[in-house]
Amino acid sequence: MARLDEVCKLPGHQGIVWNVGWNQEGTILVSCGEDKTVRLWARNINSENNLWVCHSILSDGHQRTIRSVSFSPCNKLIASASFDGTCCIWEKKTNTDGNQYECTATLEGHENEVKCVAWSTSGSFLATCSRDKSVWIWEVGEDGEFECAAVLSAHTQDVKKVCWHPHQDIVASASYDNTVKLFCEEDDDWVCFGTLKSHDSTVWSLAFDSSGKNMATCSDDRTIKIWKEYLPGNEFGIATSDNTPTWKCICTLSGVHPRAIYDISWCHQTGLIATASGDDAIRIFRIDPESDPNAPTLEQLATVTRAHEQDVNSVAWNPVIPGLLASCSDDMHLKLWQYKG
Amino acid sequence: MKTIPSKEFLSCEKTNEQRQPAKLNNNKLSNSMATSSRFSSVIQLTDLDDFITPSQECIKPAKTQNARQVTSSGSAKIQIGDDGSYSQLNKEGRPEKLQKAQITLNDCLACSGCITSAESVLIGQQNHMEFLKLCKDIELSSPSRSFDKIVVGLSCQPILSFANKFQIPPEEARAKLSTLFRQLGAAKVFDVESFSDLCLLECGQDFVHRYREQSTNSTSIPVLASACPGWICYAEKTHGNWILPHLSEVKSPQQIAGVLIKDVLPNELQTSASRLAVVMIMPCFDKKLEASRSDFFRDDQQSKDVDFVITPVEIEQILEELAIEFVDLSPSQIDSLGGTTDTSWSVPSGSGSGGYAEHVLRFAAKELYGMTLGHVKFQPLKNSDIREAFVEKDGEHVLSVAIVNGFRNIQNLVQKMKRKKRTYDYVEIMACPSGCLNGGAQLRTELMETKTLTANMEALHAKLEHRQVDDVRVNKLNHVWLGKASPEEHLNKLRTSYHAVQKSTNALTVKW
Numbered sequence: 001m002a003r004l005d006e007v008c009k010l011p012g013h014q015g016i017v018w019n020v021g022w023n024q025e026g027t028i029l030v031s032c033g034e035d036k037t038v039r040l041w042a043r044n045i046n047s048e049n050n051l052w053v054c055h056s057i058l059s060d061g062h063q064r065t066i067r068s069v070s071f072s073p074c075n076k077l078i079a080s081a082s083f084d085g086t087c088c089i090w091e092k093k094t095n096t097d098g099n100q101y102e103c104t105a106t107l108e109g110h111e112n113e114v115k116c117v118a119w120s121t122s123g124s125f126l127a128t129c130s131r132d133k134s135v136w137i138w139e140v141g142e143d144g145e146f147e148c149a150a151v152l153s154a155h156t157q158d159v160k161k162v163c164w165h166p167h168q169d170i171v172a173s174a175s176y177d178n179t180v181k182l183f184c185e186e187d188d189d190w191v192c193f194g195t196l197k198s199h200d201s202t203v204w205s206l207a208f209d210s211s212g213k214n215m216a217t218c219s220d221d222r223t224i225k226i227w228k229e230y231l232p233g234n235e236f237g238i239a240t241s242d243n244t245p246t247w248k249c250i251c252t253l254s255g256v257h258p259r260a261i262y263d264i265s266w267c268h269q270t271g272l273i274a275t276a277s278g279d280d281a282i283r284i285f286r287i288d289p290e291s292d293p294n295a296p297t298l299e300q301l302a303t304v305t306r307a308h309e310q311d312v313n314s315v316a317w318n319p320v321i322p323g324l325l326a327s328c329s330d331d332m333h334l335k336l337w338q339y340k341g
Numbered sequence: 342m343k344t345i346p347s348k349e350f351l352s353c354e355k356t357n358e359q360r361q362p363a364k365l366n367n368n369k370l371s372n373s374m375a376t377s378s379r380f381s382s383v384i385q386l387t388d389l390d391d392f393i394t395p396s397q398e399c400i401k402p403a404k405t406q407n408a409r410q411v412t413s414s415g416s417a418k419i420q421i422g423d424d425g426s427y428s429q430l431n432k433e434g435r436p437e438k439l440q441k442a443q444i445t446l447n448d449c450l451a452c453s454g455c456i457t458s459a460e461s462v463l464i465g466q467q468n469h470m471e472f473l474k475l476c477k478d479i480e481l482s483s484p485s486r487s488f489d490k491i492v493v494g495l496s497c498q499p500i501l502s503f504a505n506k507f508q509i510p511p512e513e514a515r516a517k518l519s520t521l522f523r524q525l526g527a528a529k530v531f532d533v534e535s536f537s538d539l540c541l542l543e544c545g546q547d548f549v550h551r552y553r554e555q556s557t558n559s560t561s562i563p564v565l566a567s568a569c570p571g572w573i574c575y576a577e578k579t580h581g582n583w584i585l586p587h588l589s590e591v592k593s594p595q596q597i598a599g600v601l602i603k604d605v606l607p608n609e610l611q612t613s614a615s616r617l618a619v620v621m622i623m624p625c626f627d628k629k630l631e632a633s634r635s636d637f638f639r640d641d642q643q644s645k646d647v648d649f650v651i652t653p654v655e656i657e658q659i660l661e662e663l664a665i666e667f668v669d670l671s672p673s674q675i676d677s678l679g680g681t682t683d684t685s686w687s688v689p690s691g692s693g694s695g696g697y698a699e700h701v702l703r704f705a706a707k708e709l710y711g712m713t714l715g716h717v718k719f720q721p722l723k724n725s726d727i728r729e730a731f732v733e734k735d736g737e738h739v740l741s742v743a744i745v746n747g748f749r750n751i752q753n754l755v756q757k758m759k760r761k762k763r764t765y766d767y768v769e770i771m772a773c774p775s776g777c778l779n780g781g782a783q784l785r786t787e788l789m790e791t792k793t794l795t796a797n798m799e800a801l802h803a804k805l806e807h808r809q810v811d812d813v814r815v816n817k818l819n820h821v822w823l824g825k826a827s828p829e830e831h832l833n834k835l836r837t838s839y840h841a842v843q844k845s846t847n848a849l850t851v852k853w
Contacts, residue, residue, distance in 0.1 A: 108756060108759075109752050109756070111579075141753075143762070145757075145760070147753045147756075148749045148752040148753050148756075149749065150749055151382075151748045151749050151752070153382060187792075188723070188724035188725060189724065189774075
């Protein structure tokens with residue numbers, strides 16, 4: 001019987017915890033929240049039970065809630081996005097024992113609250129999105145400063161999440177306008193090459209699988225949808241326009257979540273999908289390997305109904321340790337879970 | 342599940358995140374906005390807020406004058422008449438007409454409150470319909486007409502837009518547009534570029550003056566061109582007081598043309614400034630905002646320097662309404678500016694937005710370093726919308742100018758300036774990628790991709806006759822248009838000032 005066991009509870013934040021993430025080695029957990037801090041957690045190897053403890057608190061970077069936080073692929077930088085309209089880049093201070101970070105750059109420009117920040121897998125770009133309906137792409141300029149490479153106003157409402165493709169410099173954004181849009185660089189500008197419409201309400205989050213050919217989205221409409229990329233000239237007869245790939249919704253899971261689903265994470269190692277929901281629960285799914293890849297079914301493997309005392313805002317699979325999941329909630333706690341299949 | 346919060350304030354930001362207020366069911370409009378807004382993208386980004394919070398107040402709250410007049414049940418009864426007017430039933434049950442609350446376009450722009458994209462579109466659309474009505478009123482000598490005479494100024498970008506759409510030579514498009522407006526009742530039709538010389542000369546002189554005082558004034562350099570109203574609105578609203586000293590105080594050719602026309606022509610046309618309608622044909626709706634700035638309103642004569650701004654997409658609508666085929670219009674002459682008998686058409690040498698950077702570089706090179714420049718080549722940087730040019734002396738860059746188009750490049754320039762990094766001495770900033778040739782209200786065809794359209798427009802522009810600012814021309818213009826003005830008045834006519842917009846305190850900016 002598959003289970004999701006609680007490993008530990010991590011209190012510390014003084015307000016809603018909005019987002020969790022991991023560094024590339026899976027050794028550091030990063031979180032952010034309403035208390036305007038970014039916290040870094042690691043295993044304390046000196047303690048007898050290898051407890052996870054908070055070893056750094058990054059404060060004074062933002063004036064309002066920090067909504068999203070992310071480690072760079074090179075592991076040296078942390079990006080944080082805040083309701084104060086800016087995004088901070090934090091770098092490790094070199095002259096200390098390695099746990100001190102300082103804010104070395106502030107990315108300004110969004111009109112209002114920034115909802116998400118994400119690094120491209122290549123490390124060349126940063127994407128931010130905001131309530132001002134735009135997605136901004138940033139890159140590092142010649143003088144080492146971050147410069148705006150594109151301002152993309154394709155969405156018609158608040159953009160909640162940006163997420164990069166695992167292999168290419170393609171970014172997907174999810175919005176209050178019920179769609180997901182895909183962007184890539186063409187000549188010297190960024191363009192929207194696809195819009196995924198199917199949800200009936202805000203798309204809160206999205207995740208690519210390890211191949212980048214499948215995407216999972218979760219929404220306020222209480223469903224999860226799986227989407228698949230079809231290339232031009234594909235053997236399934238799916239029509240594509242010009243020479244751009246098209247994405248189709250191949251699976252919808254409804255009737256399982258009684259409330260909005262705020263986050264979704266797709267483990268690139270195990271293929272497990274975790275969801276964070278407004279009913280305080282965490283659920284684990286995977287695509288049934290026996291089902292048709294063009295019309296798959298999702299198996300529900302485990303559910304923890306009272307994972308937190310309030311809404312679960314974010315979930316993130318550890319990129320290295322299979323089955324280790326981090327979650328955070330309105331109840332001001334983070335939790336770590338171990339999936340046993 | 343949500344537990345009842347013990348603290349009342351808890352999760353206010355949370356509810357803002359998760360609440361689903363009634364979504365304005367204007368998806369169709371929003372979609373059309375996204376693809377075909379007439380305003381520059383810079384205005385769109387800074388102006389819109391479809392998410393209306395409950396406690397957001399309009400900066401023009403309606404004054405309740407008749408609050409004491411209530412019905413016995415304690416609430417006011419309002420009825421709507423057949424003519425669409427609102428009246429309130431007073432105590433005796435008789436209707437009393439209610440005054441409409443007035444909000445001007447400028448009030449709305451000054452407030453970052455409730456104006457939605459839908460309203461921007463509606464306000465923008467008013468102008469060409471009002472203009473058509475005016476033309477009819479004048480034709481019929483209607484007593485309620487607001488103006489008696491019309492003068493039109495044609496800018497080159499709309500002309501090229503028509504030339505490209507109908508695949509005819511630019512001169513032919515210009516001649517046809519002249520005919521169209523004369524048919525509508527214009528007494529005179531000018532090229533706005535005829536006034537550009539005055540603008541450019543002033544820009545050059547302004548720059549040289551500020552360049553010379555940079556050692557004593559830290560905000561004099563870089564000088565940022567101010568001809569683009571989209572950029573000005575953004576600068577005033579988003580950056581405010583630290584950036585405004587860098588803006589060039591010189592008015593745009595549109596406004597210079599407007600103020601001079603209103604000074605000199607009423608006499609010749611036997612009317613007064615307030616009865617003369619000045620109509621400018623421009624490539625974007627942002628120019629409408631510029632025309633309605635209070636700085637460009639003459640209190641003594643109660644008239645605007647520019648009364649209407651009409652754009653190519655609106656001209657198309659006018660043609661449709663009047664069932665006129667553009668290609669069937671016969672050609673007619675453009676009026677020359679008195680003093681110059683030259684009716685040929687030439688545009689300032691340089692970019693399709695008006696050649697500001699090129700002129701300033703040339704002028705400053707001459708004035709400051711005694712160098713006469715030949716052909717000026719602008720080098721693109723990481724994208725074609727940011728290009729730079731230099732004057733070198735003894736192997737060093739002594740003067741640097743740039744052309745910066747489009748929001749992302751404006752962002753990077755402004756952020757660099759904020760971090761006090763060295764940028765350029767003068768920057769020609771335009772809100773639209775590729776500049777005014779690609780203005781928000783230029784004609785688009787479904788078949789042509791933006792890239793091809795832009796390339797076509799630039800090719801057409803390159804084929805026009807380009808001229809540099811020439812002293813003889815300027816002197817003639819000065820004589821006719823500014824003749825009697827004292828140096829101080831001269832300055833007033835050609836220069837303006839900017840005002841930071843205070844961000845309104847609304848529920849969203851309160852710290853939770």
